[in-house]
Amino acid sequence: MSTTEEYTPIQDTGVGKKAAGPVGWLDDRLGLAGVAKKNLRKVFPEHWSFMLGEIALWSFVVLLLTGVFLTLWFQPSMTEVEYHGSYMPFNGLEMSQAYKSTLDISFDIRGGLLIRQIHHWAAALFVAAMIVHMLRVFFTGAYRRPREINWLIGVGLFSLGLVEGFAGYSLPDDLLSGTGLRFVDGLIRSIPLVGSFIEFFLFGGEFPGDEIIPRLYMAHILLIPAILLGLVGAHMLLLVYHKHTQWPGPGRTEKNVVGYPMLPVYAAKAGGFFFVVFGFTALMGALLQINPIWIYGPYNPSEVTAGSQPDWYMGFSEGLVRLMPGWESTFFNYTWSWNVFIPGVGGLTTLFIILGAWPFIEQWITGDKREHHLLERPRNAPVRTSIGVAGMTAYGVAWAAGGNDILATQFHMDIYTLTWIFRVALFVAPFIAFMITKRICIGLQRADANRILHGYETGVIERSPDGGFSERHAPLPVGQQYVLTAHDRVPVLEAPAETDENGVAAPHSRKEKVRAKLQAFYYRDALDKPTVEDVHHAKEHLGEHDGHPVELGDEFQGVSETGIPRVH
């Protein structure tokens, strides 16, 4: 469609004529035009990484839809009944109604197994997409002012998402999910002083009691989804209010947002993407088996299968519990189960506190309290990026340790040696990851500066009159040069003043010293982008190489090793 095409005014189109009445009727009562005017053509910038949060959003919608379907048959009751359904191996077996109705959904309700599997896959995808989206936001600095509150809402969504997933995982009352609940029971008992009380109140008596599944069901289908829904709404509202961040580029500044309008392009892409996510999870539900509860059997507290694993997103917590030494102490006449409490309750809590506090810690260290709407390339914040990778490494080690029994059998290793390797790696690997990442970031910064000052390698080899061969360099297109330099300079750091202007010792001197040290650490080794003089100088320098035998021409963008012309 060419851009010069004239649009027919909407009041003259068929749709416009038909809709005028009802739309007018609605607006007379709701006055929506005022809000719609500002938002229908709202601009959203484009980048593949902005789609990650959308995966989380749509898989949440898939969860709501498939979840409603499952509630039509699922019975959240721990009353024991005798099974007489289609799955013959269990004929006559005693089991809870929860387990029986899950078997019925899987074997006797047409499409029930499919919806159950979509629901479970979508849950795994929901958490995964949230984490990857969160990493995107972290590594590009998108959480900086004014988006700190939206980051906190995101941390809330992530933590509640984990609880929601675990609650759902526990509902079928099969041997695996019951073992998970037994673990939670042990975890709750480890809470100092009040553990027993929480245990008896939550389970309605001694484990397993007959209350926990109805209670988890209420939390899983009402309480937590309602909070999630509210938080998702707030997350979206703030996104609209702040307008989406964008990558720096020609014409894209801190003051504007460049992209496609919500109506029609963005609405179509985002709406279409919902069907892609739903379709994808439906295909997974069709082709990939997940949580085959009929293999595990009904819950029996005196049975367990080897290789018991939680769903993937609880893996890191499980790993921490496995790595912890068996510390337990007794004082004030009470037992303190550090071996369970520190990794189980402490691990998760620490993760959420660090995540929630990070934007404010970084702000305090750098002193940067300006609004940021342009994303930062991870290499241009080397320490932040390295801290992020170090955190991912610690999470990864803990996660892998959650499957140490499987790893041991698969790789024929001794489980105790492997556990010790993980124990050491949990503390050592993040430091190594930090150092490697920082060097990579600085290397990439140098490469960027090099491309600005010396141009790119064209792939054209020239021979000089005295016989030497050299590769010809040519300046990058100016748009790309701009992208490589559109970030903040590394600030010059001053030591905090020991005394105030009157020569009196400054009151917050110690705090300021700590901050100055952290600031130095934050910016140490980071390479600043070239200055105006550098670029000017480089141009003159490039000019000295005049007298190339062949003009490259405006269209030329270099050739590959096989001689094929390249496009940047």
Place this chain on the structure above:
Amino acid sequence: MSDELQPIPDTEPIKDPGLPEHLYRPQDVDESQAKRTERQISWMFRVAGLLFIAFVVAYIAIDIDATFLGWSAQNFAFGVTLGGGMLLIGVGIIQWAKKLMGDHEMIEMRHPAASSDEDRVAVMEQINDGISESGFGRRPMIRNSLLGSMALLGLPAIVLLRDLGPLPHDQRKTVWAKGMRLVNDVTGTPIKPSDLQVGQLVNGEPAVVYETDDDGQPVLHGTELLQVKSKAAIIVVRMRPEDITPDKGKENWGIDGILCFSKICTHVGCPISLWEQQTHHLLCPCHQSTFDLGDNGKVIFGPAHRPLPQLPLGLDDEGYLIAMSDFPDIIAPSYPELARDQKKLDNKS
């Protein structure tokens, strides 16, 4: 030093060249290309529609027991038609947006997230009016009594939760008692020492789990049965007597190298069952705590702290294994009052 760390004032090395020129797509300049894309997208929607009809056909035609390549045929057919159809709709819409809808980038200006100063002042004035007109600051008596009563409203809310469950009780006890037989946990038959060979492990339960009343109904069932099992499950192992090094006071807790331990891990309560005959080690499959049954169930690796509690054994008149008492050490995961409860148990014995 100012709190706001500003970057060094320096003109940027490369000036913003402004938005690049708009590039036309093949569909913008060639109507036949546009028509071709239109047909492609439309076909995606048509096939999607056909797949949804195929779903209905599969629903009626495919038997619930039928299999296809080892999968449930129904699950496969439903998922592939439903998922494939939705995927096609989604891809079609996105293709439409990318290839045919207007692709001119638009520019919108940003505004600071903060409200204007005038708005802030106006809001502060309004709040101030509200406070002064209500007398909230001037009449502390009603204010404080209101706040006090609202705080007390929290009490009924908390008290209402009291009946969520009973207070903690009987955590140190199990159903084991002097004279209760050990039975095999699958068959429910009592165990004689001669049933066990050296190196063998048998999963057991207290006999009460399989007891029936006069009408032939089980004494324990439902939740109560699960609660009993989650505390009283045991394992019975037979080792060579010379491989066992009993602690002081535990010398006569076994019968000819047959020992009985709680099956419930002292870490977080998983039932333990991975038995290494040669080393007498018992490994918990959940978190790999390892207990040495030849050495009083002591922890030799992993996150568990307390040894696996041992049940003193005896023989009844018919020669079956029986318990000589309840567990002298507390079973199952630790809890805050454990130290206190253990002292009570120790004093009793």
